[in-house]
Amino acid sequence: MFARLPLLLLLLFITPVNVRAEDGPLPPFLKQHCVRCHGAAKQNAERRFDVLPRTIDNSNVLAEFQDILDQLNLGEMPPADEKQPTDAERQQVVQWLTSTIDDYHSSHRATGGESILRRLNAREYRNTIRDLLHLNTTMFDPTVAFPRDQTVEHLDNVGDTLVTSGYLLQQYLMAAESVIDKAVFPLLQPEVKTWKFTSNFKQQPEIDQVHGKTNGFRHMTLYDVPGADKPEGAYGPIHAFREGVPFDGIYEIRIRAEALNRNHPYSDAIVGTDKTEPLRLGIVPGDHTVGSLHLPQPMEPLLAEIELADKPAWYTVRVWLDAGYTPRFTFQNGLMDARNLWKKIVQKYADEFPEPKNPGIVEHRFNAIKYGKLPQIHLHEIEITGPLYDSWPKPSQTAVLGDAAATVLESGELTDAQMRAQLQVFASRAYRRPASLDEVDRIMQVVDSQRQSGRTPLEALTDGFKAVLCSPAFLYLEEPTRDGTSATALATRLSYFLWSSMPDERLLELAANGWLSKPDVLDAEVRRMLADEKSDAFIDGFLASWLALRDLGSMPPDRDQFSDYYRFDLKSAMLEETRQFTRHLIDQNLSISNFLDSDFTFVNKALARHYDLPAPADIGFHKVALTDRRRGGLLGQASVLTVTANGIDTSPVVRGVWLLDNVLGTPPSPPPPDVEPLDPDIRGAKTIREQLAKHRTNASCNDCHRKIDPMGFALENFDPIGQWRATYRKKQPIDASGEMPDGTTYNDMQSFRAILVAQHELFCRALTSKLLAYATGRQLEAIDRPHIDQITDQLQEKGNGMADLIRLVIHSPVFHEAPVPN
């Protein structure tokens, strides 16, 4: 070894590129223009070309050749400050690379890379349970204790990355039990009951000490919005009803409520509520075993929202509640941090309040509540009636017991044949293909052994259903096979792509009789599936995987600086905007270039205020035209601008990397391990731009940062939650101009956007690749490239419509074909 090592090194140095005519034009080109930075001495961006084979002999080399070709086509390499090849040289190499790569693809299998067996991720599991058992999953999440799924390049559905562990299987066993019990029990329809509450409305220790003296707990009083940091009266629980409702079902809630002091006499700047809009009462579920009912809880869907008149009046809503959950009342457009507001009010309007004897939070709060006129909601009477059902047996019982459900539940009688038949039906739906005799036999063994331990036939059958939910046939998705032996696999792949859930009966039927693979039938199904609201799961899942929106909120914005984010629940609004925007592009088959620049977006009141746009009159989201294009496209959307900041300040580097990575699909190399990290100094007078300029004087940093930084500078006018700003906090002006690596310059966000729009081809390829990866549940490889190019070419011809793109992906051979047996 000792003797050989130096020789090897020597060889590398002496014969870096041994040029021969039959090797083609690449080796001399590399030697002349590339090897100095990507050779034996230096391997910038971890690339080394002096030892590159002459031809493509494996997929690693394919990836390297493709990379070189892309860089040359983009004109990004050699760097602008290096000696440039002539046009003829460049063209010759580009042609040679293109044909060499084409030859490789045509001589290799046309299926692209390999899919790998993959299990349901948590999202898919939850949706599948909802559709398989017809369960209401508003506040039922069987996956709540599952370990978080690992992601790769933000994708949460890549087979390779989704591991199964003993811990997860244990959770599957527990989840199966809770799912099936919830679906089947109670066997008989529970009686409808009514609970009335008219007094003793204690809420939380902080405000109870005042309410006891001021109103004797005769009504519930709501002050804060749910997002308040130190909530006082943000969640109105009924403590006498803390155990919650006894059964899952619909409950009718009647409330006598009153909106007070909408037109309060204080400064709008201090109170911050909108005098023009009615006060809105919300209802969210609460579970006292999870934590205090007057504080935020992990499971908190908004079940109902009511606009209140200023005078006391009765309101009736019907909401779904799971057993054990109690309704809690919220003030959706209420105060922010009432705890701090008490003092501000009594001090600013001191004349209207008694002279404080012991100034402090306790007395300020008492005076502000007793003598003040801050907006608040009073609930005087609450009546809860239920459970009510649209049908009985409930849908989940019919889902597992079929038409016989009513009789079986009444009598508890079940023959062996009936049990087998029900298991066969249920397992076939759960496995998304007909269950085999063997499979049903094995479940029957569970049923039999449970009966022997004394379970009733019906109980034992439910135990069999639990086994179905733990089978690999349920947990792992069936992949399409090349020989087409499984027609249902295509239905499964389609449905987990567009619904993140199981295929419905119609899809499975079309698959079983062979029609689904016909292009026009497939097209019609895709249209039907996208029109179904289940496709919201696709929009959500894909945006999370493409734009990393899953991470929105993982770096919570600073509460002092960005209290609006919490007060108006901007996080939900931001996500909703991007969802509705994407939905609109699909529905109208609008061009994907709208993602880069558009003349419309979707906002609700809070977001309109955030963007400084005219607010829509009604609650909810509305499409608005953008005359000022600053908000046009994804880069003007607060979801993207917030997820690319850290909640405290912005970094052009983070935003630049995000853009290169997700929007253009050209991720920069990670920083070299020995590099000194940039330590933003927010106290000093230096702007981030000045700090980065210093960073770029270092040659090894400059290599990547000349590409990254200009991408981020253009977005500096957007603060960490996507609000427009003209200056930084220390009043330093913002310079949003920049110079791209090829020397093109821009002055601001608008002119930068034009540069980006011109990169349509790159953007289109990046989006297509991501969509294809999401659709097939695997990372793409160099060998998939011809299929991606084919899709983007066809898309171009069709006019770049988003719905067309989805259809092209579904028709692509990559979507249909699967692993080659080896």
Place this chain on the structure above:
Amino acid sequence: MSIRSYQRRTFLKSAGVCLALPVLESSEAARAASASRSVPQRLVCIGNEFGMYPDAFWPKADGRDYELSPLLKPLQEHRNDFTLFSHLDHGLKGGHFAIHGFLTGVKAADARNLPEGGISLDQKAAEHVGAQTRFPSLAIGSDNGVHGGCQMSWTRTGTRVPPIPGPRELFRQLFLEDGAEARRSATARIQLQESILDAVLGDANSLKRKLNKSDGQKLEEYFSSVRDVERKLELDRQWQQVPKPETDLSEPVNQGLVKDMPAVYDLIALALQTDSTRVATLEIGHSFAVQDLGIKKGYHSLSHHGKVQANIDLLVQIEMYQLQQLARFLDKLKSIREPDSDGTLLDHTMVLHGSGMGNANSHTNSDLPLILAGGGFQHGEQKRYPAEGRSRVPLCNLFVSLLQRFGVETDQFGTSTSTLTGLS
């Protein structure tokens, strides 16, 4: 009977407990259990609501030769058994409203967005122990307190672990057998799950025949998961059959945490010693009523001393009591010899004493008053970390180090950036 289990039994007897082990000795699961029990690592976390009065807590000097501060005087004997860390915290704000982040690093409202849902240090360790002990963890504390109280233990689902309220309930959990109904349903669940695993293993075998090689390899994960759960169920089954330890102690009466502290600490020590659990958490919260120390003013209002010396004196008196009890607990752990090793129980128990509150008078959650004892670390000094904003070290780095020592294979916890430098 092997010598090892013989020693263990005499050891338990001498500690005032008697554990019968007949069933465990026969099966494979029992061997697995006793092997993994050879020298387990434990974790005890103790936290209070209002921190420690900084001027009386922090020693002036760093390193090994610091002079003990007034509050550390009770720990004099243990000076080489613990470490202090200046300028460690989670960077949280919110005063009382943020102290529940002591063991998680985040506020509960933000936890749902995090990869592990804001799980707390102790529960992360408890997940690792799993079914190897009867109780994955024991959390002792109270449901109330100023703005919710300590609230130290959180699961990955964002749920607070309901605390065991006092020594009586703790005693019952440790030594009294479950009711017949509870045992029946636990056994029935194990039986069902075993039966399900048999069936799905058949499904997996039949699926495997249809797969190509790489997918077959992927399915191996499922097979090994089935084996893991089978082992766990076997252990669960054993715990159903293994009687709880016997004790000569009689059931204690709850008298409030001030009076109960010695009893609670003793029971925690006993729980570790009998390997009933390896993770315990103690909240010094609402049930710690300072009237029982003869102090007329409230603990909360004293923590807002307003720099009035009389108030400070009383506050320090309360905190002194807590640290005296800690010293007594360390004495206890040190007096117990760890079987199958040369060391004491303290050598294999990490004791973290602290609070989510740094300075109650100013409501800050920075510079948390941490004391780390035991666990086999090199102790005896005050370690200083950067005080400046950007170069501050997250407390979660210490938690990563503790978890690694505990045996958890992880390089990340909460807001950590690495392990804690300087701790070995």
